[in-house]
Amino acid sequence: MSRLKVDNIETRSGNNVAMDNALKLKGYTASQRDALTASAGDVVYNTDDGTIDFYNGSAWFATSSGTFQFNVEYLIIAGGGGGHGSSNGGGGAGGYRNSYSTETSGRNSSTETPSTVTVNTNYSVSIGGGGGVSTSGSNTEFNNITATGGGGGGYITGDNGGSGGGGGYTSPHTGGTGTAGQGFDGGNGRAGSGGGGSGDPYTGGGGGGAGAAGANATSSGGGDGGNGLASSITGLSVTRAGGGGAGADNHRLANSNGSGGTGGGGAGGNNSVGGAGTVNTGSGGGGGSNSDTGGVGGSGVVILRYPNTYTITDDLSSLTMTTSNVGSDKVTTITAGTGTVSWS
Numbered sequence: 001m002s003r004l005k006v007d008n009i010e011t012r013s014g015n016n017v018a019m020d021n022a023l024k025l026k027g028y029t030a031s032q033r034d035a036l037t038a039s040a041g042d043v044v045y046n047t048d049d050g051t052i053d054f055y056n057g058s059a060w061f062a063t064s065s066g067t068f069q070f071n072v073e074y075l076i077i078a079g080g081g082g083g084h085g086s087s088n089g090g091g092g093a094g095g096y097r098n099s100y101s102t103e104t105s106g107r108n109s110s111t112e113t114p115s116t117v118t119v120n121t122n123y124s125v126s127i128g129g130g131g132g133v134s135t136s137g138s139n140t141e142f143n144n145i146t147a148t149g150g151g152g153g154g155y156i157t158g159d160n161g162g163s164g165g166g167g168g169y170t171s172p173h174t175g176g177t178g179t180a181g182q183g184f185d186g187g188n189g190r191a192g193s194g195g196g197g198s199g200d201p202y203t204g205g206g207g208g209g210a211g212a213a214g215a216n217a218t219s220s221g222g223g224d225g226g227n228g229l230a231s232s233i234t235g236l237s238v239t240r241a242g243g244g245g246a247g248a249d250n251h252r253l254a255n256s257n258g259s260g261g262t263g264g265g266g267a268g269g270n271n272s273v274g275g276a277g278t279v280n281t282g283s284g285g286g287g288g289s290n291s292d293t294g295g296v297g298g299s300g301v302v303i304l305r306y307p308n309t310y311t312i313t314d315d316l317s318s319l320t321m322t323t324s325n326v327g328s329d330k331v332t333t334i335t336a337g338t339g340t341v342s343w344s
Helices: 030-034
Strands: 009-012 016-019 043-046 051-055 060-062 069-077 096-098 115-118 123-126 140-142 145-147 229-231 238-240 301-307 312-314 319-326 329-343
Touching: 030 043, 069 140, 069 145, 096 145, 096 229, 140 301, 312 319
Parallel strands: none
Antiparallel strands: 009 016, 043 051, 051 060, 069 096, 069 115, 069 301, 123 140, 123 329, 140 145, 229 238, 301 329, 312 329, 319 329
């Protein structure tokens, strides 16, 4: 036998009923709700999702999408481009997108808006790989926010990308174009005067970085890679997404290789293969010297910062990720894989 106790209900015109206080439904977690012996028309409050759920006789349905939402600040970096061989251009850094605090995003652009996520909802993640020799890097993505892979270093022109690859010594020598809000252009290459000894070198431009353009080739040697950008999203200031330097022309006695940009850009080769971009920084690979090959680009990364009251899950167990506490936040760094994440 049930008893209804009412403190104050009054009838009004039109046969409406008013209550002075809010109506409170019984709250259950989703698993507790599913364990109920329910009848069609039963209504409960879902404490996991913040929704009002009803039973239609065969299954539970929510009356709205989840209502528990919060902001996730992110740093998303694509894979860097690979450097070209034979004294040509360095690879460009992967696109750099940053919504943390008031920090700079790629190409020295404004901070992006944090991503708003809903509890118990899946969000896509894909970490871009670094490009092979003279090949562009792959895109990195979180929740449909995409950073563009860095452009590969060129023999003629550098590839376009998040940051552009350095141009080659064959006309028109032009460096690749970087992407607005993500990275800078690659430097231009140049053709020398020919011959050996101390003559004017054939060499390429440096790959563009997230924080600066790649340097043009000069009569002294290959262009340096553009510098990367620093972020403290993990609690420590770390520079990433530097461009790759151009390789040296070792037929020229006075020629020098280009330096890699700060943040992990590979140095150009000097009588050697170009240096690789540092993994999980999205940095470009350096160009190789003479007949040597260029270096590969560094892989990308996704770094997420959010309130420590929430717990992230790798839904498909397909991602390589680590989580640490930083003050009142958690920071999750995802370094490889393609899949989805969710929060509870």
